[in-house]
Amino acid sequence: MERLYAPYESKVMSAEAAAALVKAGMTVGFSGFTMVGYPKAVPMAIAAAGTAKDLTVLTGASVGQPLDGALVEAGLVAKRFPYQTNKSMRNAINAGTVLYADQHLSHTAAFLNRGSGPKIDVAIIECSAVTAEGLIPAAAVGNSETFVHRADKVIVELNTTLPLELNGMHDIYSPSGLEGGPVPIVDVLDRVGTPYIPCPAEKLAAIVVTDTAGDCPKFKPADADSQAIADHIVEFLKAEVAAGRQPASLSPLQSGVGSVANAVLSGLKRGGFSGLRMFTEVIQNSALELIRDGVIAGASCTSLSLSENAQRELFDNIGFYRDRVVLRPQEVSNFPGLVRRLGLIAMNTPIECDIYGNVNSTHVMGTKIMNGIGGSGDFARNAGLSIFATSSVAKGGLISCIVPMCAHVDHTEHDVQVIVTEQGVADLRWKSPRERAETIIKNCSHPDYRPMLREYYQEALALGGHTPHVLTKALSWHQRYLDTGSMKL
Amino acid sequence: MERLYAPYESKVMSAEAAAALVKAGMTVGFSGFTMVGYPKAVPMAIAAAGTAKDLTVLTGASVGQPLDGALVEAGLVAKRFPYQTNKSMRNAINAGTVLYADQHLSHTAAFLNRGSGPKIDVAIIECSAVTAEGLIPAAAVGNSETFVHRADKVIVELNTTLPLELNGMHDIYSPSGLEGGPVPIVDVLDRVGTPYIPCPAEKLAAIVVTDTAGDCPKFKPADADSQAIADHIVEFLKAEVAAGRQPASLSPLQSGVGSVANAVLSGLKRGGFSGLRMFTEVIQNSALELIRDGVIAGASCTSLSLSENAQRELFDNIGFYRDRVVLRPQEVSNFPGLVRRLGLIAMNTPIECDIYGNVNSTHVMGTKIMNGIGGSGDFARNAGLSIFATSSVAKGGLISCIVPMCAHVDHTEHDVQVIVTEQGVADLRWKSPRERAETIIKNCSHPDYRPMLREYYQEALALGGHTPHVLTKALSWHQRYLDTGSMKL
Numbered sequence: 013m014e015r016l017y018a019p020y021e022s023k024v025m026s027a028e029a030a031a032a033l034v035k036a037g038m039t040v041g042f043s044g045f046t047m048v049g050y051p052k053a054v055p056m057a058i059a060a061a062g063t064a065k066d067l068t069v070l071t072g073a074s075v076g077q078p079l080d081g082a083l084v085e086a087g088l089v090a091k092r093f094p095y096q097t098n099k100s101m102r103n104a105i106n107a108g109t110v111l112y113a114d115q116h117l118s119h120t121a122a123f124l125n126r127g128s129g130p131k132i133d134v135a136i137i138e139c140s141a142v143t144a145e146g147l148i149p150a151a152a153v154g155n156s157e158t159f160v161h162r163a164d165k166v167i168v169e170l171n172t173t174l175p176l177e178l179n180g181m182h183d184i185y186s187p188s189g190l191e192g193g194p195v196p197i198v199d200v201l202d203r204v205g206t207p208y209i210p211c212p213a214e215k216l217a218a219i220v221v222t223d224t225a226g227d228c229p230k231f232k233p234a235d236a237d238s239q240a241i242a243d244h245i246v247e248f249l250k251a252e253v254a255a256g257r258q259p260a261s262l263s264p265l266q267s268g269v270g271s272v273a274n275a276v277l278s279g280l281k282r283g284g285f286s287g288l289r290m291f292t293e294v295i296q297n298s299a300l301e302l303i304r305d306g307v308i309a310g311a312s313c314t315s316l317s318l319s320e321n322a323q324r325e326l327f328d329n330i331g332f333y334r335d336r337v338v339l340r341p342q343e344v345s346n347f348p349g350l351v352r353r354l355g356l357i358a359m360n361t362p363i364e365c366d367i368y369g370n371v372n373s374t375h376v377m378g379t380k381i382m383n384g385i386g387g388s389g390d391f392a393r394n395a396g397l398s399i400f401a402t403s404s405v406a407k408g409g410l411i412s413c414i415v416p417m418c419a420h421v422d423h424t425e426h427d428v429q430v431i432v433t434e435q436g437v438a439d440l441r442w443k444s445p446r447e448r449a450e451t452i453i454k455n456c457s458h459p460d461y462r463p464m465l466r467e468y469y470q471e472a473l474a475l476g477g478h479t480p481h482v483l484t485k486a487l488s489w490h491q492r493y494l495d496t497g498s499m500k501l
Numbered sequence: 502m503e504r505l506y507a508p509y510e511s512k513v514m515s516a517e518a519a520a521a522l523v524k525a526g527m528t529v530g531f532s533g534f535t536m537v538g539y540p541k542a543v544p545m546a547i548a549a550a551g552t553a554k555d556l557t558v559l560t561g562a563s564v565g566q567p568l569d570g571a572l573v574e575a576g577l578v579a580k581r582f583p584y585q586t587n588k589s590m591r592n593a594i595n596a597g598t599v600l601y602a603d604q605h606l607s608h609t610a611a612f613l614n615r616g617s618g619p620k621i622d623v624a625i626i627e628c629s630a631v632t633a634e635g636l637i638p639a640a641a642v643g644n645s646e647t648f649v650h651r652a653d654k655v656i657v658e659l660n661t662t663l664p665l666e667l668n669g670m671h672d673i674y675s676p677s678g679l680e681g682g683p684v685p686i687v688d689v690l691d692r693v694g695t696p697y698i699p700c701p702a703e704k705l706a707a708i709v710v711t712d713t714a715g716d717c718p719k720f721k722p723a724d725a726d727s728q729a730i731a732d733h734i735v736e737f738l739k740a741e742v743a744a745g746r747q748p749a750s751l752s753p754l755q756s757g758v759g760s761v762a763n764a765v766l767s768g769l770k771r772g773g774f775s776g777l778r779m780f781t782e783v784i785q786n787s788a789l790e791l792i793r794d795g796v797i798a799g800a801s802c803t804s805l806s807l808s809e810n811a812q813r814e815l816f817d818n819i820g821f822y823r824d825r826v827v828l829r830p831q832e833v834s835n836f837p838g839l840v841r842r843l844g845l846i847a848m849n850t851p852i853e854c855d856i857y858g859n860v861n862s863t864h865v866m867g868t869k870i871m872n873g874i875g876g877s878g879d880f881a882r883n884a885g886l887s888i889f890a891t892s893s894v895a896k897g898g899l900i901s902c903i904v905p906m907c908a909h910v911d912h913t914e915h916d917v918q919v920i921v922t923e924q925g926v927a928d929l930r931w932k933s934p935r936e937r938a939e940t941i942i943k944n945c946s947h948p949d950y951r952p953m954l955r956e957y958y959q960e961a962l963a964l965g966g967h968t969p970h971v972l973t974k975a976l977s978w979h980q981r982y983l984d985t986g987s988m989k990l
Contacts, residue, residue, distance in 0.1 A: 091933075093931070105967050106965065106966050106967050107965065108935055108962075108965070108967075111932075111933035111935070111936060112933050112967065113931050113932060113933055114914070114915065115915065116915050116916075119915075122841075122885075123930070123931075126746055126844065126885055126886075127744065127745050127746040128746055128930050128931070129930065129931045130931070187842070193687050193842075194682075194683030194684065194685065194687075194838075194842065195683065195842075196683065198682050198683075255616065256616050257615055257616040257617055347841070348837045348838060348841050348882070348883050349683075349837060349838025349839070349841050349842060350838070352611075352836070352837050352838050353676070353682075353683065353684075353838060355615065370910065375966075375967070375968055377972070378966075378968070378970050378972060378975075379961075379964065379965070379966030379967065379968055379969055379970050379972075380965075380966045380967060381966075381967035381968070385913075385915055389882075389913070389915055389916075393837070393878075393882050393883075394837050394882075394883075396611070396615055397615075419970075419972065420968065421859065421910035421913055422913050422915070423913075424874075424878070424910055424911050424912075424913065425603070426603065426604065426605050426608075426874055426878055426911065427605075427878075441612070441617050441618065442582065442602050442612075442617070442618045442619070443600075443602060444580075444600035444601050444602055446597055446600070447600060472868075473597075475868065476595065476596065476597070476868070476869075477595050477864075477867075477868030477869045477870075478594050478595050478597075478601065478864065478868065478869060478870035479864055479867070479868055479870070479909065480868055481867050481868050481908075483866070483867060483868075483908065483976045483979050483980045483983070484976075484980055486867075486976060487972045487973075487975060487976065490972055491972045491973055494972070
């Protein structure tokens, strides 16, 4: 197949010329999800020109320094949706100079398609190919279909380092719109849309050909805590199978991003599971390995977020993986109806949990945003089994990840069924708040903080109530950290 | 049609004899939702006997004094799921003598059908008729299908005051189970199941015939605040239609329980809307009126919670309403996939909202439970448009319903799109936390508390962060109320 549909060759131009299409005050929808599939040349050219101020920047999820970093450091970003992880962007958001709304990742496209939110002026999409029918994305879909659909103009960054054989891996389908019928996906590998993003010729304003691969995400190797957490989760899931609450090959898995997620998947292989399926946001290295080894039979996602070596494995054997992986728009990969129907096992990583099972996924000490909620709410709220896993302490023990009261809540007690730390498992299902507090403190908290948590809980119990708290002390651990650099007394 | 399938006449017995089937330590699943369709004679007989201690009591949602009150006052209840509103039950829960887990109302059946939670020993179901095929419920379905399906024994309370013409109004369908296909409902009135709850003859252990109608719910007339809130919501929805974000007859409506909900629906009629549809948990008086008047063309719900007069209107014209109302299991009426697909307008009532748009629906001053989250999370999390409406103050002004930080969070900032009080509307869509705070304080807070909120926010802003807070003062309003009986300084 061809890289570029020949009649479109006249649309090829330099990154600088394409960047000039983006004017001050515009809303730009960029492709990209978990550092994969985002354009680089055009945003860097926009930043270098420096004239397109007050931009509203939308992406799928996190994108790299050549996009978020370059634009915000050039002072061009006014608003940012729906998720970010870039250091400069985070600092601007916490300083209040960039206005950021932290949305569920399945919401953005749905809201745009209902007519809510900004009008998309330009969509800038990294592609592996442009055919007569439409755009073939990179190894991530994100919100690209919606951005192209709603944009006045589309700029394509055609990346010649991407294999043409990505064509056929995507399944582009939009469940948005008023009162649509059911999404006809039953198995994780079902394809219900087109392998390309439809894009009318008259919208396609510019094609910029690039040959820069871009940086791959890097993953920390699993540390002892991640390993212990993974072992606990694997034992817990084995017990669920033994109790008849899970089939032998488990309900489809959703697994968050990071080293804990990687360790859990590797642990499932060691634990002897097979025939697994994933219905998740992101496929990372360990999942790719399990697909290669036949442990995972099929996976649905919106991004293949892989280290350099793993990406080479994918690209060198793309025919094999194309039969076993479907790349979907994030509105579909995270669709609440499918999450509920498939009875997903959702596994995500919090910043902190409180003794009653509420979870903070976004705000350090309640006020400073780390990244955003991402897809965790799409999955946890609607899953068949919702697990949150974290080390019991952070910053070398100065922060307890189990606190009396979360300083910000992203997942409520109603949506958190199991909490796991390296210390153990708290199964919160069908437990009252008092039972939950006892279980979480006993099984999950770090021994350094356990007596302090017990003391808080006893003092709260004396005041009574369904969910006992000492309001004057509920957030005192966070304040102590701000004052002294440690939550310890 | 017949009230009781003749071969089952041998199963008829007294309430006392049926009650004797319930033993200490058992788990009992009762029919009933929002004070409708719950058994009365058998639970009162269980309470009178006083021997069945340590019961685990499940219902659909709220039930009356003859059930929750009688059992808890007799000291027979150890655990309670998933929702309650009874004063004695609430007191026992807040004292910690009854263990209560506050679940999303769509979750309970789904969890039970996945094998999580207690084994149901006995189901006790109020019915309007028992046919050869199964049980015809009263004017509420709740979790009855799941309880009957999973119970060892079923006790029917056959209430002869209920019209036989309820037969045909119910649509019994279970979306539970691992990896089911799509729920084939597209229009709110679609019927996809059976008009009866299947119940094998061998499970049916007792039939108790009663002729007690039971108390109907009472509704307060709309006060000035409810009226003002309703007017704001109607104006807001008209503007949504004008902006092309809603069709002229609106997306299907979900409306919570209470006088605000009643006032909003009446307001929609006065506002000239027609062809409305509801996909909701509960139909109250005002919705029934709008169905009668042709303003609402069709409604899906799990309970018809009506005053005595409105219930008479329903029963006297049941053929008319049976064509326009479908009564579903709560797992279907509240199914997240349908809520998302239908793009619902969800309208619910909080206890308090904070300046960043988080909502507390359950806990007074953070510790004492009022009722429970009910279906508000099923709807708000997955709706196309999620509105929370409350008076700006409670207890005659001693409590501000807009606070610096919610003392308990049931709906996070990510799930709350619009807040309405009698003061005005805060449209939070696509707004950053700082923009939200300014909008909520300006448009929604009570003038008595507005300067205090501004002062808190300014002090928080000076400390910085994406979501500015003064942790030492964030919960101080609640503590002041506990100390002085007022949130005012």
